Amino acid sequence: MFVRHGSLRRPLFLTVLVMTTAFSLTACGQNSPVADSAASSGATAAAQSDESAATDEGKESQGPTAIEGTVWVANEDGDSLSGIDAATGAVVTTVSGIESPHNVQVSPDGGTVWAVSGHANALVALDAATYELLGTAPTGASPAHVVVSPDGEQVLVTNSGDDTLSVYDAASLELRATLDLSAGPHGLRPTPDGTAVVVANTTAGTVDVVDTDTYEVTATIPVGDSPPQVAVAPDGRYAYVSLVGSSSVVKVDLVEKRVTGSVSVPSPPVQLYLTEDGTRLLSADQGTEDAPGSTVSVIDPGAMTVEATIPAGSGPHGVVIEPTGQRAWVTNLYDDTVSVIDLSTDETITTVPVGKKPNGVSYSPEPPAPGPATTSISVPNYATGAEGDHAEH
Template structure:
């Protein structure tokens, strides 16, 4: 697949201090610029930060992916040409970056070092999220438009089959051993528990109103589910197949992230475009209580944590920014401008080996258009006998 790479200077970082400047908002329905106060710093990471790597961001309305250098909190690369990327996921080794193209019904794999297109493949209708198995051998995509989950072989993006799920599959996560996938079905009000090897549904569990994303503990015993319709997060017993606890959060939650040691659960409380939330809730998953609330930008949507649990990053959907959070102090230490309507976000331990910021453009086939053409042709053949 052809691609073109060129270089450009990119925006620096905006970070918080006691002085204030204005940050623009991407939507006229969102809060005014005067409500977004921050001060300019030099983009340096917090003192004592143990983290290096890259944060990948899916800018859904910008049709791009942004790569933020963890050490400097600066955008160091942008990939254009991925139409309507709702979600992005770095592979476990960080070498490949995966994304979905919602408008083109495509899953996309990029080389994280060169930003070259490794390959694409057709998905079902309306792909929502993509995850990669812990061994890096498989990728899984939820297709919200046709209620399915599709598995792919990561080596060549060959489809390994699909399974029909409950209505409106969206976010998903795998258990640590890779044997099970837990999928949030937004329209169905439940989660499906899927056997990853056979692509069969083991159980469907009612959880509440508008579940969006899940997090799964290391033992595969419990899943945590964001309930956007209830402004709450639920804890689900995967053996007992039932909700065992819930905790309220300030606004409609979207993405969740559980620390590797299982002691901290983060909830990005997005709210709505007309009433955006501004909170990252820090939850004790054992007690299901909110232990801290960290103010973010407008509409926190995606959230990810580094493996040490020291740092987190949050996409602010209505600010077009990413908040950098020091979880040790529970403070926002930097705010990074990215593309239009940032949604999904992923951490990679690998830094991009580039001497200067890079802009890449990739060409993704429109599988949605091809599917529509095939359906028209199929209907036409019936019309003619």
């Protein structure tokens, strides 16, 4: 059963938006071409010297790379999603009507915003260009996180209330499969090649590895106390898992199926995110409501050491990094804000107020489309009333 509004297949909206703002991130540009390659052989040394100088000058003059796109935030207690202009830090739209959205994910092409409603047991699809509802589908009990496969064809939802994984066709929202997982499935991430998805099971203290072709669990790996989320290395060999129970992050070899490293962080961590090149791992150190954390730890995933600790808001929960690795956005659960972090300086450069209790966060390379500042949608309630709530991760 699913409810569909319009078509989920649409052309990719390509909008070029060049904006210079007060908090554009500083980054190294690409090398500029060198001139005078036709110098005579008798002046080779001088030509090489001039070439080096021209290259250095080009590096200095090219300036920072502009950051564009849209950052989507799930405001769980605000029953809404916030869309933030990545270039300016301004909230450009608020979509209300999604009851208790715990997590949000943008499709690889940037065209669809996916969210889960924890109270309505619903998967929700929004058009990223118009902010209109495209469709909904029922999930299992208390859906926690949603991800989209790298090819954009599958949508996967963990159901923490009944220990299952739901797999949907992204175009039709039809349910492809439901499979049993270990206890308390929560955060999940696909491997870069899309052949598997790694799921953190908070109650079981394990990660499950699921084959996305056969929809079978191919491995269950013990990792530690209360793991809410994972990150997967670019080569697919390693997963990194946050552990609330021990205020640490562990490294898991997915081939050898065992933990191979660990590092402590200041407060119990929740979400993790790797830079696209896999050289830096960010941990949102949320803590608890009684003892909230206020830091983001920057971890060297090779050495499993903390190389920087960045102040954020109260209860850092969700984290996402844009593809160039220059900027990150972190949701602060207990003060209803998003911290914008410059990863070239490891500093928070601005704080954006959003809705109540912001949780999941996702980045889209597509700049905000013209649309209403506020809009409301209607999502069916698929819950029976017997389900329990998921843990606050």
